[in-house]
Amino acid sequence: xxxxxxxxxxxxxxxxxxxxxxxxxxxxxxxxxxxxxxxxxxxxxxxxxxxxxxxxxxxxxxxxxxxxxxxxxxxxxxxxxxxxxxxxxxxxxxxxxxxxxxxxxxxxxxxxxxxxxxxxxxxxxxxxxxxxxxxxxxxxxxxxxxxxxxxxxxxxxxxxxxxxxxxxxxxxxxxxxxxxxxxxxxxxxxxxxxxxxxxxxxxxxxxxxxxxxxxxxxxxxxxxxxxxxxxxxxxxxxxxxxxxxxxxxxxxxxxxxxxxxxxxxxxx
Amino acid sequence: xxxxxxxxxxxxxxxxxxxxxxxxxxxxxxxxxxxxxxxxxxxxxxxxxxxxxxxxxxxxxxxxxxxxxxxxxxxxxxxxxxxxxxxxxxxxxxxxxxxxxxxxxxxxxxxxxxxxxxxxxxxxxxxxxxxxxxxxxxxxxxxxxxxxxxxxxxxxxxxxxxxxxxxxxxxxxxxxxxxxxxxxxxxxxxxxxxxxxxxxxxxxxxxxxxxxxxxxxxxxxxxxxxxxxxxx
Numbered sequence: 001x002x003x004x005x006x007x008x009x010x011x012x013x014x015x016x017x018x019x020x021x022x023x024x025x026x027x028x029x030x031x032x033x034x035x036x037x038x039x040x041x042x043x044x045x046x047x048x049x050x051x052x053x054x055x056x057x058x059x060x061x062x063x064x065x066x067x068x069x070x071x072x073x074x075x076x077x078x079x080x081x082x083x084x085x086x087x088x089x090x091x092x093x094x095x096x097x098x099x100x101x102x103x104x105x106x107x108x109x110x111x112x113x114x115x116x117x118x119x120x121x122x123x124x125x126x127x128x129x130x131x132x133x134x135x136x137x138x139x140x141x142x143x144x145x146x147x148x149x150x151x152x153x154x155x156x157x158x159x160x161x162x163x164x165x166x167x168x169x170x171x172x173x174x175x176x177x178x179x180x181x182x183x184x185x186x187x188x189x190x191x192x193x194x195x196x197x198x199x200x201x202x203x204x205x206x207x208x209x210x211x212x213x214x215x216x217x218x219x220x221x222x223x224x225x226x227x228x229x230x231x232x233x234x235x236x237x238x239x240x241x242x243x244x245x246x247x248x249x250x251x252x253x254x255x256x257x258x259x260x261x262x263x264x265x266x267x268x
Numbered sequence: 269x270x271x272x273x274x275x276x277x278x279x280x281x282x283x284x285x286x287x288x289x290x291x292x293x294x295x296x297x298x299x300x301x302x303x304x305x306x307x308x309x310x311x312x313x314x315x316x317x318x319x320x321x322x323x324x325x326x327x328x329x330x331x332x333x334x335x336x337x338x339x340x341x342x343x344x345x346x347x348x349x350x351x352x353x354x355x356x357x358x359x360x361x362x363x364x365x366x367x368x369x370x371x372x373x374x375x376x377x378x379x380x381x382x383x384x385x386x387x388x389x390x391x392x393x394x395x396x397x398x399x400x401x402x403x404x405x406x407x408x409x410x411x412x413x414x415x416x417x418x419x420x421x422x423x424x425x426x427x428x429x430x431x432x433x434x435x436x437x438x439x440x441x442x443x444x445x446x447x448x449x450x451x452x453x454x455x456x457x458x459x460x461x462x463x464x465x466x467x468x469x470x471x472x473x474x475x476x477x478x479x480x481x482x483x484x485x486x487x488x489x490x491x492x493x494x495x496x497x498x499x500x
Contacts, residue, residue, distance in 0.1 A: 044447040051448040055277045080354075080434035085343075089434070092346040174446040200271060201450055 027222075028229040031096055036075040039065045040086050040095035043078070045173055047193045047253040048101040060253040064118060065099045067245060068236060083149050087112055090223050097233070098221035103151040113224050115233040117217035118241070119250055120259060123152050124209040126180075126195035127187040133210050139165040145185035147176045151216050152189040181205055189213055193254055215259060238264065272448045274455075282455075285441025286462050292427040292437060293466070295359045297420050300366025307371025312378050314396070322371065329368035335429045337361035342433040358430035366423055373419060377412040378404060410481045417474040421467045438462060 031037050041061050043049040048061040057078060069076035079095040086102060089095040090112060101121055104114050125133070125144060133139055141164060146153040148169040156167050168185060170176045177194055179185040181201035187210075188198070198207040220233050240246045247258050257263070272278075310322035342357035352360075381404050389399040428439035436444070442459040446452055 044444045046447055051272070051278075051281070051444060053272045053275060053277060055281045055445075080436055082431060082434070082440075085432060085434065088339075088343040092343040093351075094343075094346065094434075172443055172447060174443075174450050174452055177450055178452045197271065197450060 026228055027096065027226040028232060031074065031229070032072075036077050037069050037072065037097070038077045038079050038095045039069075040079045040081045040089040040098045041065055041100045042081050042083055042086065045083065045101055046197070047191075060119065060249050061099045061101060063249045063252070064246065067240065067249070068099070071236060071240075087221065090221060093223075096222070097229075101218055102221045103216035104219050105151070105154070108221070111224075112221045113226070113230055115220040115222070115230060116237045117219045117262065118237045118246055119218045120262060121151065121216040121218050122192055122254075123155075123189060123213040123216065124192055124195060125187060125189045125211055125213055126192075126198070126207050126209045129206050129208075131186055131210070133187070135211055136163055136213075139163055139187075141165065142187055143168050143185070145170060145176055145179050145188045147171070147173050147190065150190075152213065155214060156189055177201060180207055191254075192256075271450050274445075274449045274451055278445045278449060279458075281445055282438065282441050282458060282462065285436055285438040286466070288436065289424065289427050289438040289463075290466060292355070292358060292362065292430060292435070293420075293424045296362035296366050296423050296427065299359065299363035300370055300423070303363060303367035304370030304374060307367050308374035308378060309400075311371060311375035326368045326372050329364055330372070334361045334365040334426065335432055337364065338429060338433050354430070354433040354435040357433050358427075358435050362423065362426065362430075365426075366419075369419055370416065373415045374408070374412055377408040377415070380411055381407045410478075413474060413477050413481065417470050417477075421470055424466055424470075425463065 041049050041057070043051060043057050043059070043062070045059075047059050049057065049059040052058040062078075065078070066076060079089055081089050081095070081100065083100075086098050086100050087108065090098055098112075099118075102108070102114075103121060104117065108114070125139075127133070131142075133142070136159060143166040144156055145168045146156060148171055153167065153169060156165075160167050170179055170185075173190070173194055176185075176188055176190060177197050178201070180188045180195075180198035183205070188195070188207075192209055195207050195209050198205060220237070222229055222233065237246070241258075241262065242264050244263075247263060250256075250258050307322050307325065310318050311326075313319055313322075338357050338361040341352055341360055342354060345352050345357075385403055385407065386399065389403040394402065427437055430437055431440035431443075438459060442455050446455040449455065
């Protein structure tokens with residue numbers, strides 16, 4: 001089955017969840033009572049979620065989830081997920097929240113609620129030195145590779161027809177990086193960190209960012225109709241943007257600060 | 269970003285995934301086999317309604333992907349108040365899928381026992397149950413070995429679908445490891461080797477079982493030669 005089919009099933013489930021769920025106890029109260037927060041995080045989307053040399057989860061989303069659980073005095077339980085099943089996990093109650101490079105899109109906002117953005121995902125188009133492009137318009141006639149189902153996929157697919165380029169999709173980030181490093185795909189759209197990974201895999205490719213596609217707001221996802229949980233998440237995000245902790249996590253994995261617009265003045 | 273080297277921790281993670289692939293395969297084959305036997309017997313039942321019901325079941329299951337079944341069981345049932353763990357959702361979906369395919373394979377095997385065998389058993393005044401247990405099934409089992417083993421090998425590889433419900437089996441473990449070490453050729457070759465190590469013993473078992481059950485009696489060479497060749 002295709003991911004599109006899965007998406008269809010997700011929407012069907014969302015309808016089912018909206019139609020058939022009776023009013024339940026408050027989610028925040030449930031979480032606090034259980035003493036454990038279940039967070040849906042994909043551990044195969046580096047550098048947000050990945051495994052370290054000891055095969056323990058690490059990455060910017062993993063550290064964000066750990067920080068949140070620590071601040072709230074809860075035990076953290078990661079709910080294993082793949083990209084397409086992040087949202088079904090919270091809709092079906094398998095997980096309490098999503099911290100997994102979930103960018104805020106209008107389509108997703110119909111199905112789940114988003115917290116205030118806690119980080120950004122900078123997408124760039126990158127390639128080797130032989131290719132000279134500086135903007136979307138310059139892509140005419142070319143093929144850009146993306147990871148299937150990512151925000152870059154959605155965005156470029158929408159722009160492809162008008163700008164005359166083709167989108168080629170790979171199943172996961174590692175395959176996308178391999179496509180770049182082996183020369184199968186001379187142009188790829190992804191995060192800066194992965195463009196850097198291509199160059200590490202094959203220094204001769206000399207992959208570098210060509211132009212910035214977009215900065216996507218990344219937020220925590222939760223089931224609709226949980227105002228208390230949403231308010232507490234927003235409060236937590238704001239506090240940790242203010243005290244610089246979320247910026248520290250971002251800087252550790254992306255080697256640069258969060259955009260200035262995202263960083264409220266430091267509060268001592 | 270820093271790429272992680274491929275070391276013993278990564279191999280251990282892959283092997284841990286492989287263990288779950290084996291567990292899921294065993295559940296699917298044993299559970300699906302038991303249910304498949306019922307389906308096959310229903311397909312050759314004397315009552316027309318039972319035969320028709322079994323045929324509808326087989327068509328419905330064979331025509332729907334197990335991936336969808338897993339997804340609906342895992343994410344759909346909680347909406348009805350039933351919380352299904354990923355192993356249960358994956359097991360149920362695979363058991364149902366395997367039962368339909370094995371049911372139809374075995375129906376074919378039962379029906380391919382030569383007609384005179386059925387007639388001879390009836391002439392001996394054996395009851396229907398006796399005819400099945402004593403005459404037909406022992407011969408059908410022998411015919412069923414190669415397609416059953418072949419299908420079981422497919423089932424092992426189909427367990428990779430379970431990653432959709434967050435189940436970390438061999439293929440998903442490989443994907444996770446690959447997304448931290450970025451060495452796809454090595455990782456996928458390793459995964460292929462582990463799958464082969466699981467599937468090859470089954471093919472070997474196939475040969476042993478065929479020999480044990482007598483195999484097909486070879487036609488004597490002299491007799492084969494004696495058959496006149498009819499040509500135009």
